[in-house]
Amino acid sequence: MSLIRTDYFLSPYQTGKWVLEVSGAHFIINDDTKKLVDILSRAQNYEEATVQFNSDFENHDLNETEFTSFTEKVFEGIPIFNNSTIEVKESKSYIKFQKELLKPSTAGKIASLITFLFNKKLFWITFSLLVLLEIIIMVTTSLSSFTNLSPLWILAIYTSTMFLHELGHIAACRKFTGKNGEIGFGIYFIFPVLYSNISSVWHASKQERVITNLAGIYMQLLCMFILYGLYLLTHNASLLYLAYFIAFYCLLQVFPFIRSDGYWLLSDLTSTSNLLQKSETEVRSFISKPFGWLKEKKEKKVFLLGYGLFNYAILIYFITTQLIFNWKGVLYFPVYIFNTIKQVLTLQFDKMTFDNSLITVVIFYILLFNNISNITKNISASIDKKRDR
Structure with missing residues (x-):
């Protein structure tokens, strides 16, 4: 089972940036964050994800606890995880x-x-x-x-x-x-x-x-x-x-x-x-x-x-x-x-x-x-x- 939900949608926005759609909300993310999404989507657990992250990002050497904390901080405000309790706030419309x-x-x-x-x-x-x-x-x-x-x-x-x-x-x-x-x-x-x-x-x-x-x-x-x-x-x-x-x-x-x-x-x-x-x-x-x-x-x-x-x-x-x-x-x-x-x-x-x-x-x-x-x-x-x- 993936560490993150499977109903998200990713598409290229401009050079170095991507659009991540989750729960009808859209977020602009960079290439590194997109790579992190890919890692989390393929991994079955945080131990496996940590190993893959350290391999893809050679300048990092995180343990599982540090990696878990890191991912939570990166996606703070984005309901990408399974059973996420984050509520996406609708932008105040001028209409x-x-x-x-x-x-x-x-x-x-x-x-x-x-x-x-x-x-x-x-x-x-x-x-x-x-x-x-x-x-x-x-x-x-x-x-x-x-x-x-x-x-x-x-x-x-x-x-x-x-x-x-x-x-x-x-x-x-x-x-x-x-x-x-x-x-x-x-x-x-x-x-x-x-x-x-x-x-x-x-x-x-x-x-x-x-x-x-x-x-x-x-x-x-x-x-x-x-x-x-x-x-x-x-x-x-x-x-x-x-x-x-x-x-x-x-x-x-x-x-x-x-x-x-x-x-x-x-x-x-x-x-x-x-x-x-x-x-x-x-x-x-x-x-x-x-x-x-x-x-x-x-x-x-x-x-x-x-x-x-x-x-x-x-x-x-x-x-x-x-x-x-x-x-x-x-x-x-x-x-x-x-x-x-x-x-x-x-x-x-x-x-x-x-x-x-x-x-x-x-x-x-x-x-x-x-x-x-x-x-x-x-x-x-x-x-x-x-x-x-």
Whole structure:
């Protein structure tokens, strides 16, 4: 019998690193830890494992007790052992009140109908052409004539395309890994959103992870293409506006400064997990000890510092300009949300309006909420550390 459980899954992540999946959680381990997993999986007892470990790692000469203690320390927090009592803590999601809408099996069956769209060559050619069309639509479309479009139309199209967005993520993940999670519903800030569980994509190659990150935008751009085609046939201005709305939303998704598709895309392109947290740590390290940071600077640290500083610069610039030049919209937004909810609850759909100028205000409140939340968590963490001393 193996010393460790047999239901784990290992796959290469990048040079010198591996993804270890245990109990649905994913851990990045190095080559040496992977070798240790292999030793433990083949050994029948710790005596046999100790001998093999000392043979494979020539600079070690541990006895059985020392080896047992060593392995327990290496896998502290990872439930790799048989009958492990370690509970894997789920990461706190930025999406609250999550509710499963489609089980993994159901989502997978539906997604299997469109997995052909994620053939790598087909994807890159089609995606490039769709991005070109997106740019054309955004540059050539004037919004001045779209003041009377019903919010119900926008909501209906938005909901439909967002479902296809999440289905795209599921389809790509399923194609490249053979596995997928659920599609669900939750609340982001104060807005209802859909989400998809594609944690299995950790086991895909970098290109496959990039395609999976772009899969949601890809599906929405296909919707944009269809709407724009219908506009060219019918000259219905509402169809053009909806195509523009989707194009604009896809553009926002690419920005890597909030946890959108662009954030996960940059994280995978740079092979950096927990990108926001690591960049914030690097910024704090630089501010507290700039000369010490410069002495030990590395290429990855420079990237994280640059990303963190640029992130803060964009944040400060955007919030400042909104407070100076759009303060009326900022103050009016809570009233607009209250009135809209009231109109929905009282079925007064004819009175509902969509104000284009509030799009930037929505982004303002999301960024503000995220940063207040992060500051609160950091203060809480600092207090907890002081209590533990």
